[in-house]
Amino acid sequence: MQQQTPIEEQIDLPFVESLRISFQSLKIRFGRSIITTAGITLGIAFLVSVWTNNEIELALQESGRSSAITNLDEAAEQGISTKDIWLIIMSLIVCVVGIANSMLMAVTERFREIGTMKCLGALDGFVVRLFLLESGFQGFAGALIGALIGLLGAVVLGLKNYGLDLFFYFPLLPAQHENGAFQLGVLLIILFGCILGMILAIIGSSFPAWRAAKLPPAEAMRTEV
Amino acid sequence: MPDIVVKTEDVVKEYRMGSNVLRALDGINIEIERGEYISLMGPSGSGKSTLFNMIGALDRPTEGEVYIDGQNMSHLSQRQIAAFRCHRVGYIFQSYNLLNVRTAHGNVTLPMIFAGIPEKERNEKAEKLLDMVGLGDRMYHLPDELSGGQRQRVAIARALANDPSIVLADEPTANLDTITGREIIDLIKKLNTGQGVTVISATHDLKMLDVSDRIVDIRDGLVERIRNRDEIEIEVGEVGGHE
Numbered sequence: 189m190q191q192q193t194p195i196e197e198q199i200d201l202p203f204v205e206s207l208r209i210s211f212q213s214l215k216i217r218f219g220r221s222i223i224t225t226a227g228i229t230l231g232i233a234f235l236v237s238v239w240t241n242n243e244i245e246l247a248l249q250e251s252g253r254s255s256a257i258t259n260l261d262e263a264a265e266q267g268i269s270t271k272d273i274w275l276i277i278m279s280l281i282v283c284v285v286g287i288a289n290s291m292l293m294a295v296t297e298r299f300r301e302i303g304t305m306k307c308l309g310a311l312d313g314f315v316v317r318l319f320l321l322e323s324g325f326q327g328f329a330g331a332l333i334g335a336l337i338g339l340l341g342a343v344v345l346g347l348k349n350y351g352l353d354l355f356f357y358f359p360l361l362p363a364q365h366e367n368g369a370f371q372l373g374v375l376l377i378i379l380f381g382c383i384l385g386m387i388l389a390i391i392g393s394s395f396p397a398w399r400a401a402k403l404p405p406a407e408a409m410r411t412e413v
Numbered sequence: 414m415p416d417i418v419v420k421t422e423d424v425v426k427e428y429r430m431g432s433n434v435l436r437a438l439d440g441i442n443i444e445i446e447r448g449e450y451i452s453l454m455g456p457s458g459s460g461k462s463t464l465f466n467m468i469g470a471l472d473r474p475t476e477g478e479v480y481i482d483g484q485n486m487s488h489l490s491q492r493q494i495a496a497f498r499c500h501r502v503g504y505i506f507q508s509y510n511l512l513n514v515r516t517a518h519g520n521v522t523l524p525m526i527f528a529g530i531p532e533k534e535r536n537e538k539a540e541k542l543l544d545m546v547g548l549g550d551r552m553y554h555l556p557d558e559l560s561g562g563q564r565q566r567v568a569i570a571r572a573l574a575n576d577p578s579i580v581l582a583d584e585p586t587a588n589l590d591t592i593t594g595r596e597i598i599d600l601i602k603k604l605n606t607g608q609g610v611t612v613i614s615a616t617h618d619l620k621m622l623d624v625s626d627r628i629v630d631i632r633d634g635l636v637e638r639i640r641n642r643d644e645i646e647i648e649v650g651e652v653g654g655h656e
Contacts, residue, residue, distance in 0.1 A: 195484055198495035199529045209526075216514040216555070304510045307471065308571070309499020309527035312491065405498075406472035409510065 198311055206314065210321040220294070221326060227290030228330030228385050229337065231283030236338025236381045237345075238279045240374050242272050244346040247359035247371060284388060291323055291392030295400070296411075302400040303408030312401040319397035323389040331385020335378040417480075418579060418611050419445040419468055424477035426463050426634075437463040439634035440477070445613060447578070450605045450624060453615040455631035462583055464631060465615040469502055469581045470494055481579070499527050503572025503610075505601075507584035509564040511556040517543060517567045518552045524574040535574075542570040546600060562593035569600060573610075580604060582614040586621070598624055 214221050302315050346354040362373040372380075400408050426438040437460045445451050453461040466472040467479055470486050479486045481501065489497065504510075511520050518539050525535035543552050546566040556564055565585060572580055582601060586594035602624040605612045614621060622628065630637040 193482060195482075195489060195493045195501070196496050197490070197492040198499060198527070201526065201529070205526060212519075213514045300510065301512055301514075304512060305523070306495070307469075307498055307504045307510070308524040309495050309575075311495045314527075404466075404472040406466040409471075409506075 198309060200311070201314055206317050206321060210318050210325070213318070214322055214325065224290045224294045225326050225330035225333075228287050228327055228389055229334035231286040231388075232331040232334030232381045232385045233338040233341070234334075235276070235279045235283045235384075236335045236377055237341040238275050238338075239372075239377050240339055240342035241345055242276065243359045243371055243374060243377065244342060244350070244354065247357045247363075248346075248350050248353065283384070287327070287385065287388040288392040291389055292396055294323075295319060295393045295396040299400045299403075299408050299411040302397065303403070303405040303411075306401070306405040306408065312398075315401040316394055316398050319393050320390055323393035324386055327386035327389025328382060330389070331382045334385065335381040338381070339374065339378060415444075416447040417444050418447045418449075418482060419443070419613065420480040421464075421467065422478045422480070424464070424467055424474045424479060426460075426467065426472070427475045437634055438467070438474070441467075441631075441634070441636055443629055443636060443639070445611065447611055448605070448609045450602065450612045450626045451614065452621045452625040452628045453613065453631055454617055454621075454628050455637075456617065459631045460634040461615040461631045463634075465581060465583050465613070468613060469504060470497055471504075495527075499524055500575050501577055501579060503574070503577040503580045505565070505568050505572050505580065505582040505585045507587045509556070509561075509568045509588075511564055511567055511571075513556050516553045516555055517548060517559065517563075517570075520556070520567055521571045521574055524571060528575050538574065539570070542573055543567070546570045560593075561589050562596065565589065565593075565597050566600070569597070569604075573604065577610065579611045579613065582612065582616075584616055584618070585614065586616070586618045591620070594618060595620055 305315055306312075343354070350357075358374070359371050360374050362376060363371045400411075421441050421443050424438055424441040425436070428435045428437055439460075441460075441464055453464055455461045463472070467474050468481070470479075470481075470489075473487070481497070486494075486497075498504075511517075512523065515523065518536075521539035521542055522535045525538065530538075540549075540552065543549060543566075546569050548563060548566050548570070551559060551563060556567065559567065565588075568585075580601065585601065586597055589597060598618075598620055601612055601614070604610045605624075614625075626642050628640045630640070
């Protein structure tokens with residue numbers, strides 16, 4: 189062997205470059221991105237609406253207003269009823285499963301793309317970073333839209349039950365009631381929803397992306413969905 | 414002394430499928446000289462694509478060693494392997510493997526992005542390469558808007574982006590009609606003779622025979638025989654006669 193030029197180390201790419209590639213990819217796959225994002229939106233909308241609705245009821249009960257559904261609701265006592273807690277937990281589970289599922293699907297169908305990028309010289313970390321950025325952005329955008337839709341749903345329901353009183357007692361900010369019941373407030377719920385959506389989207393996509401990036405390219409490209 | 418660019422030593426590759434072990438490569442020893450045009454031939458399932466993957470550092474052998482430019486590939490770090498794939502080798506696949514989210518131009522620039530080449534320079538080079546493969550007028554089309562032959566041309570331009578010394582082509586003509594396949598082969602051959610690029614191609618396309626310097630016949634994971642160009646030309650005549 190005559191030529192023994194040592195093989196150099198692959199360089200890291202500037203962050204801007206990753207950002208540009210991931211946005212390009214989101215833009216061109218817009219239709220598919222929207223479907224994935226819709227999965228996140230729905231999950232968060234459900235969670236936020238259930239939770240906000242709960243907060244509204246709590247706030248208005250606290251204020252002494254009776255609601256049309258209070259008499260139906262056996263949990264007229266103060267604080268969140270067990271049923272409400274269950275409902276919130278259920279919506280949280282639906283949200284987690286829904287988002288994880290859409291992100292898993294979205295990444296799995298791109299295994300070949302990941303393998304190809306590695307053939308062209310992409311480092312494992314770069315591939316994961318691309319997916320992290322894409323899914324983080326998708327997650328945040330989807331969750332924000334979802335949270336607003338959920339809020340809107342809860343407000344409409346609140347208006348139906350309490351009329352305009354709703355706005356006088358709207359539980360926007362965290363509050364500690366005299367009887368010790370604590371309210372998180374709608375603003376924090378929305379913030380929580382956005383962060384949750386983003387984190388779930390990132391976890392849901394970066395795990396399969398990381399797994400695909402670790403595979404030898406030949407294997408990643410063989411993967412059929 | 415010949416300048417050996419690729420050397421494999423007793424390369425074995427096994428795939429586990431449940432409790433079964435499939436021995437795709439059963440101890441392959443070949444040496445490929447710089448500037449050669451080599452065809453790995455064999456029926457499907459013979460192991461030629463597996464060998465292709467080993468030579469291109471796209472998969473790891475179960476046993477044995479692969480040396481490229483005198484480097485033992487199993488001794489390289491992740492970063493070195495990435496740099497190797499980026500700079501030393503250009504890959505061409507049967508199913509093109511273009512990124513559908515990037516235009517033809519975007520596909521060609523990607524390996525140059527990974528290599529850290531400045532934007533202006535890589536854009537110019539991508540244009541030059543796409544011109545060379547005859548796609549000057551379809552540079553900014555997405556792969557979905559291109560025909561099979563055009564996509565393979567993009568793949569060839571992309572393979573050449575970082576001036577590799579080796580081009581690996583895995584069944585580059587298998588998805589193409591005879592005439593387009595011929596054009597693609599001629600294009601690859603031109604790189605081989607014009608730019609001195611070593612071409613290693615896994616194929617069972619007989620059209621590849623008469624451009625190859627040597628043909629390595631793979632059967633059941635073993636090298637069955639290695640034929641030289643002069644032995645090949647006689648056979649091409651026969652093959653041509655049958656068509």
